[in-house]
Amino acid sequence: MNKLDIIVLGASGNLAGAKIFPALFALFSQGLLPDEVRFFGFARSELTQDGFRERIMRNLTCRYTPEHSCGDFIEKFLARCKYYSGDYNSPEAFRALASELNADADRVFYLALPPAVFPEVTGSIGSSGMLKNNGRAWIRVVVEKPFGRDRESSDALNRELLKEFPEKQIYRIDHYLGKEMVQNIMVLRFANQIFKPLWNARYIRCVRIDWQENIGIEGRGGYFDRYGIIRDVVQNHLLQLVTLITMDEPESLKADAVRDCKLKVLRDIETVRIDDLILGQYSGYAREPQVAPDSVTPTFVNLRLRIANDEWRDVPFNIRAGKGLSCRKSEIRIVFRTPESNIFCDVAECPPANELIIRIQPDEGIHFNIVSKVPGLKMRFQPKELDLSYKSAFAGTVIPEAYESLLLDVINGEKALFIRSDELEAAWDIFTPLLHYIDENRIKPKIYEFRTDGPDEAYRKECVWENR
Numbered sequence: 426m427n428k429l430d431i432i433v434l435g436a437s438g439n440l441a442g443a444k445i446f447p448a449l450f451a452l453f454s455q456g457l458l459p460d461e462v463r464f465f466g467f468a469r470s471e472l473t474q475d476g477f478r479e480r481i482m483r484n485l486t487c488r489y490t491p492e493h494s495c496g497d498f499i500e501k502f503l504a505r506c507k508y509y510s511g512d513y514n515s516p517e518a519f520r521a522l523a524s525e526l527n528a529d530a531d532r533v534f535y536l537a538l539p540p541a542v543f544p545e546v547t548g549s550i551g552s553s554g555m556l557k558n559n560g561r562a563w564i565r566v567v568v569e570k571p572f573g574r575d576r577e578s579s580d581a582l583n584r585e586l587l588k589e590f591p592e593k594q595i596y597r598i599d600h601y602l603g604k605e606m607v608q609n610i611m612v613l614r615f616a617n618q619i620f621k622p623l624w625n626a627r628y629i630r631c632v633r634i635d636w637q638e639n640i641g642i643e644g645r646g647g648y649f650d651r652y653g654i655i656r657d658v659v660q661n662h663l664l665q666l667v668t669l670i671t672m673d674e675p676e677s678l679k680a681d682a683v684r685d686c687k688l689k690v691l692r693d694i695e696t697v698r699i700d701d702l703i704l705g706q707y708s709g710y711a712r713e714p715q716v717a718p719d720s721v722t723p724t725f726v727n728l729r730l731r732i733a734n735d736e737w738r739d740v741p742f743n744i745r746a747g748k749g750l751s752c753r754k755s756e757i758r759i760v761f762r763t764p765e766s767n768i769f770c771d772v773a774e775c776p777p778a779n780e781l782i783i784r785i786q787p788d789e790g791i792h793f794n795i796v797s798k799v800p801g802l803k804m805r806f807q808p809k810e811l812d813l814s815y816k817s818a819f820a821g822t823v824i825p826e827a828y829e830s831l832l833l834d835v836i837n838g839e840k841a842l843f844i845r846s847d848e849l850e851a852a853w854d855i856f857t858p859l860l861h862y863i864d865e866n867r868i869k870p871k872i873y874e875f876r877t878d879g880p881d882e883a884y885r886k887e888c889v890w891e892n893r
């Protein structure tokens with residue numbers, strides 16, 4: 426295997442500490458990285474090498490190695506981590522980092538940074554000579570969301586990136602695509618013949634995507650107050666779930682075959698209108714640090730997406746997403762239609778609809794509500810679940826973290842789970858007019874109590890959409 430240098434920019438931040446380094450460690454401890462791999466951190470904060478390693482160590486867990494060898498692996502990993510600090514536009518700081526890199530090594534640059542500093546950072550990477558190696562080794566850059574605040578700012582960001590990196594080197598990460606159950610959606614749909622004929626408007630009445638967190642914004646007020654829940658999770662993570670549920674079957678699993686199919690359906694999704702949603706804000710949000718006291722930023726949304734193609738016309742996709750709700754869960758619920766003529770309606774109440782539930786987290790699993798006769802002398806029905814709970818079905822198997830699987834794909838040059846620029850443009854087109862309208866008119870969200878189910882109106886509206 427080749428030599429590999431992984432350079433994490435924004436290395437003192439939360440994302441790097443909580444997700445990126447632990448994922449790199451998980452790959453390292455399984456022997457999935459080249460023998461000669463090294464990890465470089467760069468950020469503005471001044472830290473000693475020990476201070477940096479201490480920060481990384483806090484989040485490392487040995488899920489893949491026996492406990493007795495865990496300490497050894499951690500030590501070996503930390504010995505390969507080195508930290509550099511400096512301003513993102515400091516030529517000296519970047520040159521110092523550049524002088525450490527191995528000319529024969531492949532390079533991954535991970536921008537774990539707010540987009541406002543992307544242009545400076547990519548410019549500094551370019552001018553420090555780090556984009557030149559021996560010509561045989563590859564260079565890739567991983568970019569984290571948010572990719573802009575709307576179509577225009579996303580395009581501008583892209584232009585900046587393209588000044589230094591050609592599209593084929595760019596890996597736009599959406600960590601939801603790395604989640605085990607999200608990767609399973611294509612398998613569920615295309616490897617199980619029984620679902621194929623049923624997967625369209627003729628048999629499916631509506632799809633609900635429910636994304637809830639029971640925490641608030643956890644000190645991220647400076648970011649969140651400028652973005653809000655639609656930009657934070659709907660335009661990216663949850664829209665990706667919609668595309669996986671509705672895309673046609675690709676010709677192969679090759680990156681472009683998959684992404685062409687996703688793009689096709691993204692372009693069929695209608696732009697969201699203001700009467701297609703309810704916005705909410707948890708009470709107390711405006712008192713969070715770095716949040717404007719008169720903030721109208723939504724922490725909750727319930728919205729309907731419509732898809733203008735033959736397969737999905739008239740099937741509402743209801744997306745509910747919120748922070749400060751009563752529990753933490755992400756799931757997709759596919760609600761089937763009840764049979765057009767149902768012989769049982771003449772003799773008892775009509776049986777309820779089938780539902781397929783894809784539980785992304787916590788407790789990954791697939792559940793299918795099937796209508797059964799309740800044992801007894803009367804004809805009564807009840808939906809009962811067929812359960813495929815990962816915990817029991819795959820007991821003993823470690824479920825990889827999303828970042829582990831995506832980072833390994835970056836290193837292997839596998840792009841199917843990364844967002845292509847045209848996908849990103851189409852995703853922004855769906856939301857940009859709405860987001861501009863909300864911002865310009867300072868649309869007021871409904872206030873809901875922290876750790877409840879969000880504003881009541883959201884549920885009333887959902888029922889109206891679904892029963893049309």
Ligand code: BG6
Binds near residue numbers: 600638657658
């Ligand atoms: C991030 C959002 O992209 O995803 C956060 O910025 C959110 O606000 C997080 O909490 C959720 O990720 P996960 O993997 O915990 O569901």
